[in-house]
Amino acid sequence: MPRRSERQHQQRHAAADLGLQRERRSAWTSAGFPTSTGGGGASASPTIQAEAYNGQSGTSTEACGDTGGGQDVGWISDGDWLQYNNVDFGSGGWHTFNARVASGAPSGVSGTVEVHLDSLTSTPIGSFSVGSTGGWQNWTTVPSAISTTTGTHTVYLKFATGSGQDFLNLNSFTLS
Numbered sequence: 256m257p258r259r260s261e262r263q264h265q266q267r268h269a270a271a272d273l274g275l276q277r278e279r280r281s282a283w284t285s286a287g288f289p290t291s292t293g294g295g296g297a298s299a300s301p302t303i304q305a306e307a308y309n310g311q312s313g314t315s316t317e318a319c320g321d322t323g324g325g326q327d328v329g330w331i332s333d334g335d336w337l338q339y340n341n342v343d344f345g346s347g348g349w350h351t352f353n354a355r356v357a358s359g360a361p362s363g364v365s366g367t368v369e370v371h372l373d374s375l376t377s378t379p380i381g382s383f384s385v386g387s388t389g390g391w392q393n394w395t396t397v398p399s400a401i402s403t404t405t406g407t408h409t410v411y412l413k414f415a416t417g418s419g420q421d422f423l424n425l426n427s428f429t430l431s
């Protein structure tokens with residue numbers, strides 16, 4: 256784990272690049288693409304760190320208390336979004352989006368996460384709701400069905416809540 260000063264430096268200059276490099280060291284090939292393919296024997300894709308986004312609106316990152324979490328993306332509220340380029344759904348097709356989430360939203364406050372491919376305005380391939388998990392660093396995995404998808408896509412996560420409040424911290428996600 257980098258010390259705080261180092262992390263802040265990285266966060267200012269290369270948060271997204273850092274996250275991708277961290278993934279490549281552990282699970283990605285030197286070409287930057289996952290080695291496994293959906294349905295080809297592997298049970299899940301490599302983990303994609305939320306903070307390794309290629310674009311975002313309305314969110315911020317912070318240190319993540321989840322095991323191996325690095326940073327999480329928080330301050331997520333209505334209309335915010337995250338973008339991940341070159342996500343490999345493999346040739347067999349993944350059909351579940353597994354989100355590692357936490358929420359300290361008050362009781363009764365929840366929101367939805369829509370998974371879009373290649374455009375923020377495309378028809379979502381799936382969506383799921385998140386309410387309080389008991390704390391902003393109380394992590395749980397939420398699996399949700401998505402349309403079976405193959406190939407490489409830009410993934411957009413689009414957030415909506417009628418509450419007007421932050422409702423979600425996202426650590427990472429995998430496909431299975």
Ligand SMILES: [Ca+2]
Nearest residue numbers: 304324326426
């Ligand atoms: Ca993370």
